[in-house]
Amino acid sequence: MKNSRREFLKKISAGSASLIVGGILPGFSAQSYARIIGSNENIKVSIMGVNSRGKALAVNFARQKNCEVVHICDVDIRAIEKCNKALQEMQALKPINYTDFRQSLESKNVDALVIAAPDHWHAPAALLAMQAGKDVYLEKPCSHNPNEGEILIKAASKYGKVIQMGNQRRSWPNVIKGIQELKDGIIGRAYFGKSWYSNNRGPIGIGNEIDIPKWLDWDLWQGPAPRKTYKDNIVHYNWHWFWHWGTGEALNNGTHMVDLLRWGLGVDYPVRVSSSGGRFRYQDDWETPDTQVINFDFEEKVSMTWEGRSCNGKKIEGSTVGALFYGEQGSLLLTGGNNYTIFNLKGDIVKEVKDDQKIDPRNKTNPSEELDAKHIQNFFDGIRNGSKLNAGIISGHKSTLLVQLGNISQRIGRSLLIDNRTGHIQDDKDAQQYWSRTYESGWDMKL
Numbered sequence: 001m002k003n004s005r006r007e008f009l010k011k012i013s014a015g016s017a018s019l020i021v022g023g024i025l026p027g028f029s030a031q032s033y034a035r036i037i038g039s040n041e042n043i044k045v046s047i048m049g050v051n052s053r054g055k056a057l058a059v060n061f062a063r064q065k066n067c068e069v070v071h072i073c074d075v076d077i078r079a080i081e082k083c084n085k086a087l088q089e090m091q092a093l094k095p096i097n098y099t100d101f102r103q104s105l106e107s108k109n110v111d112a113l114v115i116a117a118p119d120h121w122h123a124p125a126a127l128l129a130m131q132a133g134k135d136v137y138l139e140k141p142c143s144h145n146p147n148e149g150e151i152l153i154k155a156a157s158k159y160g161k162v163i164q165m166g167n168q169r170r171s172w173p174n175v176i177k178g179i180q181e182l183k184d185g186i187i188g189r190a191y192f193g194k195s196w197y198s199n200n201r202g203p204i205g206i207g208n209e210i211d212i213p214k215w216l217d218w219d220l221w222q223g224p225a226p227r228k229t230y231k232d233n234i235v236h237y238n239w240h241w242f243w244h245w246g247t248g249e250a251l252n253n254g255t256h257m258v259d260l261l262r263w264g265l266g267v268d269y270p271v272r273v274s275s276s277g278g279r280f281r282y283q284d285d286w287e288t289p290d291t292q293v294i295n296f297d298f299e300e301k302v303s304m305t306w307e308g309r310s311c312n313g314k315k316i317e318g319s320t321v322g323a324l325f326y327g328e329q330g331s332l333l334l335t336g337g338n339n340y341t342i343f344n345l346k347g348d349i350v351k352e353v354k355d356d357q358k359i360d361p362r363n364k365t366n367p368s369e370e371l372d373a374k375h376i377q378n379f380f381d382g383i384r385n386g387s388k389l390n391a392g393i394i395s396g397h398k399s400t401l402l403v404q405l406g407n408i409s410q411r412i413g414r415s416l417l418i419d420n421r422t423g424h425i426q427d428d429k430d431a432q433q434y435w436s437r438t439y440e441s442g443w444d445m446k447l
């Protein structure tokens with residue numbers, strides 16, 4: 001652990017005025033933070049949001065030899081049941097179940113919170129966790145809006161905690177190798193990156209106002225987001241397509257590939273971002289684009305694009321997802337797996353590095369379990385000895401911000417000029433309105 005208990009308690013008492021973000025943390029005491037992880041001790045995690053991705057993460061954390069899943073938290077009691085069942089096969093310990101993850105944060109038996117709840121929860125929950133003395137594994141995107149990402153960076157530093165973002169490809173060996181080859185000049189100077197995602201998602205219809213299901217705590221599902229009436233086409237998963245909770249395909253799948261491009265091209269903040277597209281395929285409640293192209297220009301004579309097609313699954317380069325770098329002497333392709341291919345300027349393959357890791361095709365929710373375990377272990381190294389995280393919050397925020405700027409451009413219908421020293425939008429009041437959000441009363445993110 002980076003902090004001694006004394007240092008930590010000092011920090012927490014300095015920040016104690018803001019410990020009640022989002023309501024009460026009953027019984028919150030300094031003793032809760034007494035635990036320091038010894039090098040041989042298991043890391044104890046609590047998982048927030050265990051319907052789909054969270055369940056897969058719970059199983060993967062539980063199968064790590066140096067970890068125990070001690071709590072699972074969800075506002076859907078059915079999801080908790082499903083996750084309990086899946087965990088039975090992985091660990092002897094039966095986790096304690098919570099509807100309200102804030103109760104789990106009070107426990108001194110928890111070292112880290114794993115957050116796989118919907119996007120509107122990511123940054124507020126991460127902040128509460130750090131204020132409670134926990135490290136955080138935070139699913140992508142790290143935030144719902146740019147301001148939240150900046151708060152997380154400050155909070156990680158203020159509370160001395162680590163945040164690993166769930167862009168797991170940053171820890172996959174052949175992806176690391178491919179990016180290193182790129183940086184070593186295998187295709188000369190790389191100056192353009194193209195990325196994409198395609199799927200055949202169906203319509204979500206027009207939601208009906210119905211009674212809140214008995215299995216769901218709708219108030220706590222909404223948490224920091226201002227209250228709305230419950231409808232039958234939001235929970236689960238479809239919230240992705242509503243700006244109030246979700247961030248669209250751009251941050252759902254774009255974050256992964258744009259992050260690879262930013263990493264490979266070695267850029268941080270752009271000078272200009274523009275987006276075109278819309279909800280073209282169906283007429284329903286879906287608000288975010290189902291068809292979108294975002295362009296990013298950087299001062300370093302580098303550009304990149306992301307193309308998202310939620311409702312036309314035609315592949316590009318034989319893959320539904322990818323990141324392709326173009327350079328002076330050739331191209332380098334990543335297709336979302338643990339592999340890469342290098343082409344010469346004519347487009348002939350000159351090198352192919354294939355996956356040498358075990359991928360279990362029968363595992364539908366988590367086929368890349370073995371690879372993702374490397375990301376989890378890198379997180380543990382960061383917690384235990386301050387090792388550099390492969391997807392720490394500063395880098396995670398920069399990649400998430402790029403796609404958020406794309407969505408802001410999409411929503412106001414024009415290009416954005418960006419200050420490339422800060423990533424902030426220049427001279428555009430309409431665009432700046434989307435820099436942060438309004439919170440439900442009592443849920444403002446306060447450092």
Ligand SMILES: NC(=O)c1ccc[n+]([C@@H]2O[C@H](COP(=O)([O-])OP(=O)(O)OC[C@H]3O[C@@H](n4cnc5c(N)ncnc54)[C@H](O)[C@@H]3O)[C@@H](O)[C@H]2O)c1
Nearest residue numbers: 049051052053073074075076079116117139166221236237
């Ligand atoms: N890294 C990856 O490859 C990857 C893959 C899939 C999803 N994800 C991310 O994981 C997150 C979850 O995605 P999903 O597909 O599992 O969504 P989902 O809607 O299926 O599940 C979200 C779960 O969170 C629960 N939840 C909501 N509010 C909660 C609260 N206050 N406390 C506890 N639980 C709460 C919901 O009840 C639900 O069970 C998303 O942000 C998504 O972007 C990442």
